[in-house]
Amino acid sequence: xxxxxxxxxxxxxxxxxxxxxxxxxxxxxxxxxxxxxxxxxxxxxxxxxxxxxxxxxxxxxxxxxxxxxxxxxxxxxxxxxxxxxxxxxxxxxxxxxxxxxxxxxxxxxxxxxxxxxxxxxxxxxxxxxxxxxxxxxxxxxxxxxxxxxxxxxxxxxxxxxxxxxxxxxxxxxxxxxxxxxxxxxxxxxxxxxxxxxxxxxxxxxxxxxxxxxxxxxxxxxxxxxxxxxxxxxxxxxxxxxxxxxxxxxxxxxxxxxxxxxxxxxxxxxxxxxxxxxxxxxxxxxxxxxxxxxxxxxxxxxxxxxxxxxxxxxxxxxxxxxxxxxxxxxxxxxxxxxxxxxxxxxxxxxxxxxxxxxxxxxxxxxxxxxxxxxxxxxxxxxxxxxxxxxxxxxxxxxxxxxxxxxxxxxxxxxxxxxxxxxxxxxxxxxxxxxxxxxxxxxxxxxxxxxxxxxxxxxxxxxxxxxxxxxxxxxxxxxxxxxxxxxxxxxxxxxxxxxxxxxxxxxxxxxxxxxxxxxxxxxxxxxxxxxxxxxxxxxxxxxxxxxxxxxxxxxxxxxxxxxxxxxxxxxxxxxxxxxxxxxxxxx
Ligand code: MLC
Ligand code: AMP
Numbered sequence: 283x284x285x286x287x288x289x290x291x292x293x294x295x296x297x298x299x300x301x302x303x304x305x306x307x308x309x310x311x312x313x314x315x316x317x318x319x320x321x322x323x324x325x326x327x328x329x330x331x332x333x334x335x336x337x338x339x340x341x342x343x344x345x346x347x348x349x350x351x352x353x354x355x356x357x358x359x360x361x362x363x364x365x366x367x368x369x370x371x372x373x374x375x376x377x378x379x380x381x382x383x384x385x386x387x388x389x390x391x392x393x394x395x396x397x398x399x400x401x402x403x404x405x406x407x408x409x410x411x412x413x414x415x416x417x418x419x420x421x422x423x424x425x426x427x428x429x430x431x432x433x434x435x436x437x438x439x440x441x442x443x444x445x446x447x448x449x450x451x452x453x454x455x456x457x458x459x460x461x462x463x464x465x466x467x468x469x470x471x472x473x474x475x476x477x478x479x480x481x482x483x484x485x486x487x488x489x490x491x492x493x494x495x496x497x498x499x500x501x502x503x504x505x506x507x508x509x510x511x512x513x514x515x516x517x518x519x520x521x522x523x524x525x526x527x528x529x530x531x532x533x534x535x536x537x538x539x540x541x542x543x544x545x546x547x548x549x550x551x552x553x554x555x556x557x558x559x560x561x562x563x564x565x566x567x568x569x570x571x572x573x574x575x576x577x578x579x580x581x582x583x584x585x586x587x588x589x590x591x592x593x594x595x596x597x598x599x600x601x602x603x604x605x606x607x608x609x610x611x612x613x614x615x616x617x618x619x620x621x622x623x624x625x626x627x628x629x630x631x632x633x634x635x636x637x638x639x640x641x642x643x644x645x646x647x648x649x650x651x652x653x654x655x656x657x658x659x660x661x662x663x664x665x666x667x668x669x670x671x672x673x674x675x676x677x678x679x680x681x682x683x684x685x686x687x688x689x690x691x692x693x694x695x696x697x698x699x700x701x702x703x704x705x706x707x708x709x710x711x712x713x714x715x716x717x718x719x720x721x722x723x724x725x726x727x728x729x730x731x732x733x734x735x736x737x738x739x740x741x742x743x744x745x746x747x748x749x750x751x752x753x754x755x756x757x758x759x760x761x762x763x764x765x766x767x768x769x770x771x772x773x774x775x776x777x778x779x780x781x782x783x784x785x786x787x788x789x790x791x792x793x794x795x796x797x798x799x800x801x802x803x804x805x806x807x808x809x810x811x812x813x814x815x816x817x818x819x820x821x822x823x824x825x826x827x828x829x830x831x832x833x834x835x836x837x838x839x840x841x842x843x844x845x846x847x848x849x850x851x852x853x854x855x856x857x858x859x860x861x862x863x864x865x866x867x
Contacts, residue, residue, distance in 0.1 A: 305469040307496045310531055311339065311386040312465040317510065317537030324541040324562050325378035327447075330454060332537065338379070338450065339386035340458035346371065346391050349418055349443050369393040370475065372416035374400055374407070374431055376423035377542045379454075380445055381520055382530070384420050385474075389492075390464050395474040396487075399521040400427060403809045408434045414475050414487050414709060418443060422450065469493025469702075475709050476523065478637040479757040481728070481745045487709030488637045497702040498527050498640030499535045501660040506606060506631070507647050512538035515554055515566045517546040517575060523637045524611050524753070528570050539564055546575055548582035556599055570608040572753030573618055576630065577783050580621050593625075601627040606647070610635055611753035612785040613740060616653040632656055634740055636727060637755075638718075639663070640703040643738050655737040658684070664700045665738070666724065667693055667731055677733045684733055692734035694741060698724035746836040749778035751786050756815045758836070761788065764810040765817075770798040775826050777840040779819060789819035789843050791826055798822070819843050 314322070318333040330338075371388045373395065375381040381397075388395040396414045398407055411419060411434060421431040422445035435442035473495050475487040490498075502508065514533045518525035533540040541562065543550055552558075557565040588596065607622075609630040619630050633644035634656035642665060645657035659665050659680045666678040676693040677686045686693055704725050707715040718726055728748065730741040743750075747758040758776040765774050773793035778786035792798070800820050807816045821842055828834055 305493065306466040307469045307493050308465065309389055309467050309473070309492045310495060310499065310535055311335075311389050312460065313535060313537075314386075315460055320510070320537050321539050321564070322534060322537075323379045323382060324539060324564075326542075326544055327378060327451070329562065330379050333457075334454040335379070335382060335386065335534075336460055337456055337458045338383045338454045339390060340460065341453040341456060342383055342387035342445070342450075343390035346387055346393070346418065346420075346443070349441055352441070370396050370414050370416040371418050371420060372396040372398055372411045372414060373420040373422075374398040374427050375421070375445075375520070376400070376427070377516065377520055377525075377544050378423070379542075380422035380447075380450060382534070383450065384422065384445070389467075389473060392464065392471075394472045394489075397474065397476065397521040397526065398431075399519060399812070400430075401519070401814070402812050404430060404434060405810060406812060407431075408438070409484065410477050410487075411438060411440065413477075413484070416440065420445065422447070467492045469496070470706065474526070476521065476526070476637050478522075479748070479755045479760060480714070481747045481757060482759055483714075484760070485757075486711055486714055488705050489707050489709050490705055494640065494703055494705055495527065495531065497662055498523075499531050501662055501703060502528060502532050502641055503536055505641075505644050505647060505660050506608070508532055508536045508538065510537040512536070512567045512605065513564045514538065514540050514568045514570070515551065516540050516542040517551060517569075517571055518753075522611075522754075523635060523640060524570065524572070527640060528608070528610075528635075541566060546571075546578075548578050551575075551579060552582060552586075555604065556596060557603065565603045567603065567605045568607070569604070570610070572611045572785075573609055573614045574612070574752045574784055576609060576614070576618050576622055580618065580625065581783075583625055597625065597627050604628065606631060608633060610641070612750045614653070615782065617782070619653045633660075634729075634738070636699075636729075638705045638725060639699045639701075639727070642699050642703075645737075652735075652737060655739050657737055659738075662701050663703060665731075666698050666700075667695045667733055668698060669695045670730070670744070679733075684736075684738075686733060692732055694730065694732035696744065697727045697729045697731035697738075697740075699727060700724045746777070746840075749776075749786050749788055751778070751781075751784045751788055752814055753785070754812070754814045756788060758788075761790075761811060761815050761817065765790065765803070765807060767810070768803055768806055770794050770796055770803065773826050775834045775836065775839055776817060777836045777843070779840060779843045784818075787819055788815060788817045789821070789840070790817035791821045791823055791839055791842065793824065793826060794822055 314332040314336050321329050322332045322335050323330045371393050373384045385395045396416050418441045419431050419435050420443045421427045428444050432442050470491050472489050473492045474490045477485040478488055479485050516529045518529055530540050554566050607628050607630050610633045614632045623629050629651045631645050631651055633641055635641040641660055642663050643656040644660055645651040661681045664680045667676045676688050676695050677684055728744050730744055732739045749756040761776045762774050765771055772795045775791045777789050779789045781787040804816050
C-alpha cells in the first residue's frame with residue numbers, strides 16, 4: 283500500500299512537472315485569502331465568506347485526494363485507458379456554493395474540473411465523462427443529480443462522490459489554511475475542460491489552462507471596471523464560459539459578491555434587480571446574460587402592467603443601483619437593446635466571446651455602445667479578419683487599435699483570434715486542434731466578422747450547421763444524427779430559423795417512414811439530446827431536395843419555415859401534420 287502511495291505521489295509529481303513551464307500564475311482560488319471576511323457567494327441556502335470557501339474547498343480537496351487515489355487503483359486497467367495519467371474530476375452541481383467548492387477543491391488537488399450540465403440526458407453526461415476520461419465524478423444537490431451520476435458511475439465503474447449538503451455546510455466553518463503548493467500554478471496547467479458542439483462530430487472538450495483563465499478574467503476586470511464593491515446577479519448555466527468565467531469567476535477574482543440563482547426566473551430576477559424581498563443587504567450592481575434573458579425580462583415587465591409612476595421608480599432604482607448590464611453569447615437585436623434602454627435607462631454592453639477564447643471583443647464601458655456592433659478587442663486579445671476565399675489579411679487589431687489592409691472603408695471575412703486567453707487544444711483531439719488553428723497560430727473562430735466605422739460586427743457563423751438558440755450552441759448535424767435513430771424518421775435536415783426570442787429556433791424537415799406524432803418524437807428526443815436542442819418547428823415532406831452531390835442546401839430549405847406565415851406558426855410543437863409536401867424540384 284505504501285509502495286503504491288509512493289508511486290502515485292511520484293506520478294503526481296511527474297504529471298505536475300510535465301505541465302511546468304517558466305511561467306506561473308496565481309490561480310483564482312488562491313486570491314480568496316485577500317478578502318477572507320467579505321461575502322463571496324449568496325445562494326438559495328445562505329451567504330458565504332471567502333474564508334468559508336477556503337475552508338470548504340480545502341476540506342473537500344483532502345477528501346478528493348483520498349477518493350482519487352483509491353479510484354485510480356480500481357480503474358487502472360479499465361477499458362485500456364491509462365487512468366493514472368488522468369486528474370479529471372467531472373462534477374454535476376446546482377448553481378450554488380457547492381459548484382465553487384468542487385471547482386476550487388479540484389484545483390487545490392492539482393486536478394482538472396469538468397463541469398456537467400444537469401439538463402443533459404444520461405447519454406450525454408456519460409459521453410462527457412467517458413470522453414474526458416474523468417477518474418472521479420462528484421455530485422451535489424438534488425437526489426436527481428445523485429441518481430443520474432450514480433447510475434453512470436456504476437455503469438462505467440468510476441468512483442462517485444456525492445456531497446452531502448449538511449456535511450458540506452458544516453465544513454465551511456472548520457478553519458483551514460490555504461494549500462500553499464497551489465498558490466501559484468504553471469500557466470499552462472489545465473484548469474478545466476468545457477464541452478462545446480462542433481460543426482461535425484460529437485462535442486469536443488475545450489482545455490482551458492490556469493493561464494487562459496487568469497487572462498480571460500483579468501481582461502474583463504480591466505475592461506468593465508470590476509471592483510470589490512460589485513455584486514453580480516448570476517442566472518446562467520455553469521457549464522459554459524459565460525456562466526463560469528464572466529458571471530462567477532470575475533466577481534470572485536476581485537473580492538466582489540456573486541448572487542447565484544438556481545436557474546433563470548424572470549420574476550426573481552426583477553425582484554433582485556429592484557432589491558425587493560431580499561434578505562441580502564448588498565443590492566445587485568451587475569448583470570450579464572444572453573439576449574433571450576433580456577427578451578424574457580422585457581416580456582415580464584410589459585405583462586406586469588406598471589403605471590407611469592411605477593415605471594419611473596423602476597427606472598430610477600436601476601439607474602442608481604446598477605452599474606453595468608452586459609449581453610453576449612448571441613447577437614443582441616436593436617429592438618431588445620432599445621426596449622431595455624427605455625425600461626431601465628441602461629444601454630446594454632454587447633460583447634463577443636467563445637468557449638475557446640473567453641471574451642474577445644467588447645463595446646466600451648464608457649462611450650457609445652452601438653447596436654449591432656461588438657466593439658474592439660479586449661486587453662491582450664489580438665484579432666484579425668481574413669478574406670474567406672483568398673485568406674488575404676484584411677484587418678488586424680488589438681485593444682490599441684485596428685489597421686485595415688484594404689482600400690475599402692469596411693472589410694468583412696473570417697475572424698481569427700490570438701493571445702494568452704486562447705485555449706491550447708481540444709482534449710484528446712489533435713487533428714481537430716490542428717484544423718482550428720492557422721499555421722501561424724491564430725484560432726479560426728468559425729464566425730464571419732466585419733470591421734466598419736472603427737468597430738467590429740459579427741455577421742454570423744460560417745457554417746449553417748451551427749445554430750445558436752437561447753445562447754446555446756447546437757450542432758445541426760448532431761441533432762440529425764440522434765433523431766435519425768427514431769424509427770419513424772427516414773430522413774431529416776435540421777436548420778436554424780431566426781426568432782426574436784430565442785435568436786434561432788431549431789427546426790426539422792423530415793421524411794417519415796410511417797405515421798409520426800411530434801410530441802412523442804420530442805419526448806423521445808429529450809432522452810437523447812439536451813432540451814434546448816430539441817426541434818421546435820417541424821415540416822414533413824416527401825423528399826428533402828439535394829444537389830447532384832447529395833447535399834442539402836440548408837439556406838434554401840430554411841425558407842419553407844416562414845414565421846410570418848400564420849399557417850407555419852401552427853407547425854409549432856404538439857401537432858401532427860402529414861399532408862405538408864415540400865414542392866419537388
Ligand atoms: C427552452 N425552451 C425553448 C428553448 N429552450 N424553446 C425554444 N428554443 C429553445 N432554445 C422552452 C422549453 O421547452 C420550455 O417550454 C420553456 O422554453 C421554458 O424552458 P426553460 O428551460 O425553463 O427556459 P428558460 O429557463 O426560460 O431558459 C431560457 C434561458 C436558457 C435563456 C435562460 O436558454 C439559458 O440559460 N441560456 C443560456 C445559455 C448560455 O449560457 N450560453 C452561453 C454559452 S457560452 P415549455 O413549453 O415546456 O414551457 C458562449 C460564449 C459567449 O456562447 O460568448 O458567451
Ligand atoms: P460557444 O461556442 O457556445 O462558446 O459560442 C460562441 C459563439 O457564440 C461565437 O462563435 C459566436 O458565434 C456567438 N457569439 C458570442 N457572442 C456573440 C455576439 N455578441 N454576437 C453574435 N454572436 C455571438
